[in-house]
Amino acid sequence: MFKNHAGINLTETKLQLIEISFKDDSFYLENVDQTIHAENFSSTFPESKLISILQYSFDKIIKKKPLEAQSVSFSLPNNFFRIFEVPYDDALVKKDLHEHFRWEISTLFPDSDHNNFYIQHIEIDKSKVRHEKSAIVFAVDKSLVAAINKFCTQNFLVLKYIDNAHLASNAFLNLNGKKNQDEISLSVYIDHKYSSISVMDGASPFYFRVLDSTSQKIFEELTTAVNKLNEFNLTLGDFNKILLYGQDLTDDFENKLKDFFGTGLGIVNPFDQLKTDDVILNNPLYRLKFNSFTAATGIAIRIV
Known part of the structure; x- marks a missing residue:
């Protein structure tokens, strides 16, 4: 029997939380929220400081709506x-x-x-x-995993999974199961520091490249990554899906990405197949920032 599961996407600047439940034969989105850390989170901090920053951000969210889930999973950015x-x-x-x-x-x-x-x-x-x-x-550094696990224990939570944010987001390439087994897909995860490009054969990644998001020449880096696909006898026209996930994408940058990849670029809404209530339907994060929650939602549905 499925029990509530929470997904947390932890970045250097913020914590994003998703909670999913199962009722009335459907999966429900119970909460979607995020908060900015009191100070930037670094995976190299001592354990006590890691937990302190994490606890402060977590408390800000659950004070607004307590967590019902007893299990939680984390997604972490490429630079961790x-x-x-x-x-x-x-x-x-x-x-x-x-x-x-x-x-x-x-x-x-x-x-x-x-x-x-x-x-x-x-x-x-x-x-x-x-x-x-x-x-x-x-x-991933064992010290970071130990700190996250200790945080969970202190909050009476069971840690289920820790994964890369891009890999967690790739769950949305395969929600249709067998239908996608033979599809060649490409996904781009845009992050504040290190974005990435991933190429999948069904559910199996066979190419992954980290990009420097701070570079003024990110489209040159994307071009280099895409040109690498020629070695595998692939071009952009060969992909069944090209999906975009990301943190706070501006309309201008999103349009530039669409121009780069062509009309086949899909902006993922991770909430499409989840039911929810009117309060969340009116939540600006749900309506306007949905694409930035692909990692948190992807790791939350890992056990679905």
């Missing part, structure tokens, strides 16, 4: 991860494979303690587009 693609030997068992990835972390990010990361990897040869033995690696 070490993300890279490397070849791997498929003869290695999982433990040895992760040791190989840790060695890569020590080489690519020499200022980081390679032993202090939880590692998730995606094998790109699971797709029918790329067949080389390479993996996209997402590594």
